[in-house]
Amino acid sequence: MLLRALPRFGSRRSLHVFERNFMVYRSQWIMLVSGFFEPLFYLLSIGIGLNHLVGPLPVNGRLVSYAAFVAPGMLATSAMNGAVIDSIFNTFFRLKISHAYEAVLSTPLDVADVALGEVWWALTRATAYAASFIICMVLLGDAGSSWVVLCWPAAILTSLTFSCLGLAACTYLRSWQDFDTVALVQLPLFLFSATFFPISLYPHWLGALVAFSPLYQSAALLRGLSLGQFEWIMLMRVAYLVALAIAGITLAARRFQRILAP
Amino acid sequence: MTDTLDPRLGWSRWRRSWWYHAATYAHTWRGSVASTIFFPIFYLAALGVGVGHLVTQHTGLVQGQTYLHFIAPSLLATTAMQLGEGESLWPVLAAIKWIRNYHAAAATPLEPEDIYLGKLTWVATRSLGTGVVYTIVIACFGALQSWWSLTLPLIAVLITLAFSAPLIAYAATVQSDGSFMTIYRFAFVPMFLFSATFYPLTAYPGYLRPVVQLVPLYHGVALARAAAFGRGAWGAVLCHLAFLIAMAVVGVIVGRRTLRRRLVD
Amino acid sequence: MASDYVLEAHDLVKRFGEFSAVKGVSFSIERGESFGFLGPNGAGKTSTMRMISAVSQPSSGTLSIFSLDPRTQGPEIRGRLGVVPQEDTLELELSVRHNLEMFGRYFDLPRKVLRERATELLEFAQLSERANDKVENLSGGMKRRLTIARALINRPELLILDEPTTGLDPQARHLLWERLYRLKREGVTQIITTHYMDEAEQLCDRLVVMDHGTIVAHGAPRELIVQHSTREVVELRFGTDSHEDRHLQLAPYAQRVEVLPDRVLLYVNEGDDTLRQLHAIGVVPTSALVRRSSLEDVFLRLTGRTLVD
Numbered sequence: 001m002l003l004r005a006l007p008r009f010g011s012r013r014s015l016h017v018f019e020r021n022f023m024v025y026r027s028q029w030i031m032l033v034s035g036f037f038e039p040l041f042y043l044l045s046i047g048i049g050l051n052h053l054v055g056p057l058p059v060n061g062r063l064v065s066y067a068a069f070v071a072p073g074m075l076a077t078s079a080m081n082g083a084v085i086d087s088i089f090n091t092f093f094r095l096k097i098s099h100a101y102e103a104v105l106s107t108p109l110d111v112a113d114v115a116l117g118e119v120w121w122a123l124t125r126a127t128a129y130a131a132s133f134i135i136c137m138v139l140l141g142d143a144g145s146s147w148v149v150l151c152w153p154a155a156i157l158t159s160l161t162f163s164c165l166g167l168a169a170c171t172y173l174r175s176w177q178d179f180d181t182v183a184l185v186q187l188p189l190f191l192f193s194a195t196f197f198p199i200s201l202y203p204h205w206l207g208a209l210v211a212f213s214p215l216y217q218s219a220a221l222l223r224g225l226s227l228g229q230f231e232w233i234m235l236m237r238v239a240y241l242v243a244l245a246i247a248g249i250t251l252a253a254r255r256f257q258r259i260l261a262p
Numbered sequence: 263m264t265d266t267l268d269p270r271l272g273w274s275r276w277r278r279s280w281w282y283h284a285a286t287y288a289h290t291w292r293g294s295v296a297s298t299i300f301f302p303i304f305y306l307a308a309l310g311v312g313v314g315h316l317v318t319q320h321t322g323l324v325q326g327q328t329y330l331h332f333i334a335p336s337l338l339a340t341t342a343m344q345l346g347e348g349e350s351l352w353p354v355l356a357a358i359k360w361i362r363n364y365h366a367a368a369a370t371p372l373e374p375e376d377i378y379l380g381k382l383t384w385v386a387t388r389s390l391g392t393g394v395v396y397t398i399v400i401a402c403f404g405a406l407q408s409w410w411s412l413t414l415p416l417i418a419v420l421i422t423l424a425f426s427a428p429l430i431a432y433a434a435t436v437q438s439d440g441s442f443m444t445i446y447r448f449a450f451v452p453m454f455l456f457s458a459t460f461y462p463l464t465a466y467p468g469y470l471r472p473v474v475q476l477v478p479l480y481h482g483v484a485l486a487r488a489a490a491f492g493r494g495a496w497g498a499v500l501c502h503l504a505f506l507i508a509m510a511v512v513g514v515i516v517g518r519r520t521l522r523r524r525l526v527d
Numbered sequence: 528m529a530s531d532y533v534l535e536a537h538d539l540v541k542r543f544g545e546f547s548a549v550k551g552v553s554f555s556i557e558r559g560e561s562f563g564f565l566g567p568n569g570a571g572k573t574s575t576m577r578m579i580s581a582v583s584q585p586s587s588g589t590l591s592i593f594s595l596d597p598r599t600q601g602p603e604i605r606g607r608l609g610v611v612p613q614e615d616t617l618e619l620e621l622s623v624r625h626n627l628e629m630f631g632r633y634f635d636l637p638r639k640v641l642r643e644r645a646t647e648l649l650e651f652a653q654l655s656e657r658a659n660d661k662v663e664n665l666s667g668g669m670k671r672r673l674t675i676a677r678a679l680i681n682r683p684e685l686l687i688l689d690e691p692t693t694g695l696d697p698q699a700r701h702l703l704w705e706r707l708y709r710l711k712r713e714g715v716t717q718i719i720t721t722h723y724m725d726e727a728e729q730l731c732d733r734l735v736v737m738d739h740g741t742i743v744a745h746g747a748p749r750e751l752i753v754q755h756s757t758r759e760v761v762e763l764r765f766g767t768d769s770h771e772d773r774h775l776q777l778a779p780y781a782q783r784v785e786v787l788p789d790r791v792l793l794y795v796n797e798g799d800d801t802l803r804q805l806h807a808i809g810v811v812p813t814s815a816l817v818r819r820s821s822l823e824d825v826f827l828r829l830t831g832r833t834l835v836d
Binding site (some may be wrong): 013016019020023024027028063098099100102103104105106107108109193260261262 | 543577578582583584601602603605606607610612614616617618619620621625629630632633634635677678681
């Protein structure tokens with residue numbers, strides 16, 4: 001089904017949207033670089049203090065330091081934050097403030113090319129983000145095993161999922177004030193997706209609710225990979241993230257179409 | 263009776279500027295009210311209760327407090343800082359450069375100093391409101407132990423002013439918002455995390471402690487903690503107070519000038 | 528079959544839910560001509576423009592651009608078009624020059640070619656000195672000229688301009704008109720929407736008048752005026768009197784009388800004669816003006832409304 005959808009979905013021309021973003025970011029790179037640093041600062045801060053206050057935690061029968069427990073969650077968070085800055089904030093600007101996309105549509109590119117181009121860009125950014133964060137994890141001694149390299153593709157998938165969801169979400173925003181709402185979604189996701197403590201601390205029903213959080217699924221997947229603990233449920237987590245990505249990009253393409261070329 | 267304003271009666275003019283800012287806020291309050299109420303609850307639930315559970319299991323009390331109680335006052339302090347920061351960079355540059363409503367205000371009997379002080383008092387007003395909400399939320403989590411904690415909203419105002427006054431002064435001098443993101447990510451996020459906010463100063467290695475004590479937010483956090491628990495050496499408290507007041511005063515002195523230079527000269 | 532028409536539209540309809548913005552319009556545009564769409568805001572001009580720039584699909588009717596079908600060959604068509612939208616959609620985050628070069632990349636043009644063309648077009652738009660400025664800092668007229676220059680980056684065969692001079696000061700308008708003449712001489716077909724009469728008369732070889740989503744008249748500007756109006760118009764203003772009351776009194780002296788809130792228009796062949804006759808019977812307006820008929824009068828005749836209201 002995916003194969004059948006692909007040829008219709010965008011063209012090689014979508015790479016020009018990537019090119020455009022690259023051109024803009026040559027002057028705004030600090031914004032992107034800084035998005036990466038936030039979770040790193042969290043990791044450092046936790047390494048200094050909380051690591052000792054909390055002490056080691058059991059994960060699937062293995063005791064790991066608190067910093068090693070939190071690090072994959074921060075990796076997932078960095079993927080989410082990058083997507084919020086890029087796919088929601090910047091895309092909103094081009095869609096509703098500068099109307100730059102309208103200009104793009106008067107060229108041979110069509111709406112699917114625009115959406116796909118944004119995804120290419122998001123993927124590239126995610127690849128760089130994830131690689132540098134994983135290197136930091138290793139240097140700080142927060143990687144649980146050498147399987148941590150598998151966190152790389154998994155973190156890229158996380159970015160993809162959040163970017164697709166973000167592209168869809170930004171089409172519903174009406175003004176800058178709606179970014180308060182974005183923060184109101186982003187913060188609980190960050191705090192409650194079993195990023196800072198195991199999901200087992202929740203009452204059963206609440207844990208079941210948290211399992212719907214894509215950030216939780218990603219953090220759990222990354223934690224398993226970082227510690228080298230492989231389980232079948234990881235495939236479920238991957239499938240969930242892929243499904244959300246497809247749903248997000250499909251909705252985004254439809255909403256873009258409605259806004260840009262009614 | 264004439265309608266001219268006595269130049270010495272500053273307040274009669276800058277309260278107009280205060281009103282102006284309040285009226286602007288009235289259009290956009292919904293989102294920020296939700297975050298004012300929910301953010302402290304989220305943080306206290308996740309870090310205070312969730313992580314606090316883990317801390318209690320492993321370490322027990324932190325400086326004689328449960329972890330939840332330990333971090334509750336620091337959240338008030340960090341929020342007060344974030345309010346001062348959020349209100350003082352982009353909104354000020356927007357009012358000067360993009361929407362240009364400060365220029366419009368400067369064309370009325372208002373002096374740039376009035377605009378500056380009106381803005382500052384408005385930010386302080388919001389901080390007071392936020393401080394009251396936070397104090398109530400913290401009280402609901404059972405983290406207040408002394409009558410001194412009634413001063414927490416005022417401490418929030420002081421912290422906000424200590425950041426807002428110099429930041430407005432700075433925002434009045436820049437041509438673009440290019441540096442704001444850098445300041446936010448590389449000054450305020452680390453400050454939030456490294457001001458002995460989430461664990462005591464003693465967790466830092468000895469050589470780092472004096473550095474942490476130079477971070478402005480550290481003094482806000484320490485002050486809030488002293489008030490919430492009703493303990494703290496007078497000397498230390500006065501030192502924290504002096505540090506924050508000094509920041510605010512220097513900010514006001516510089517800010518009145520920079521805004522005048524930007525709007526009038 | 529090769530056609531002399533760059534664009535042929537037959538019975539085009541555009542619906543948004545229940546609302547029909549365009550209710551069945553037909554027109555053909557010849558190679559090399561300047562074709563105008565004249566009408567007030569909300570007449571359906573912009574919806575028509577979006578269909579003929581192969582961005583939005585017609586709800587029904589047939590449309591062929593360069594003898595291609597926009598439903599299936601949109602990218603190919605857009606590759607040969609230049610579009611100047613009603614509102615500037617420049618990249619605020621990029622410099623003036625980069626706006627041109629980046630836009631050209633969407634047409635798959637090589638960077639080297641784009642550098643040369645951008646230099647040429649900056650010259651054309653009189654923006655060479657601002658090449659490295661951010662777009663944010665340009666004046667309204669400069670932004671408009673940059674938008675037009677941008678639309679030319681792919682050397683389009685057909686240029687579509689939606690309200691090109693709205694919001695510009697007179698000097699900036701004349702500069703733009705001059706640039707558009709120059710393009711016409713170079714053989715670029717142009718489609719222009721406007722609600723300014725003088726602009727339509729200056730720029731368009733042929734035009735259609737649109738109102739409420741339909742075409743109410745079409746032809747060359749002069750033809751339309753001859754067909755739908757008299758040679759001259761006398762505009763009278765009367766101090767505080769109600770203009771309505773003047774209708775009966777003035778009707779015998781003109782072929783047609785239009786009473787507007789602020790003035791009375793008399794449609795006649797010899798304006799000065801009419802004025803003398805009015806003086807003779809004691810009609811003394813506070814001001815009187817004799818002018819030639821314009822498209823404004825045609826529009827008033829056809830729709831009963833003025834264009835700018």
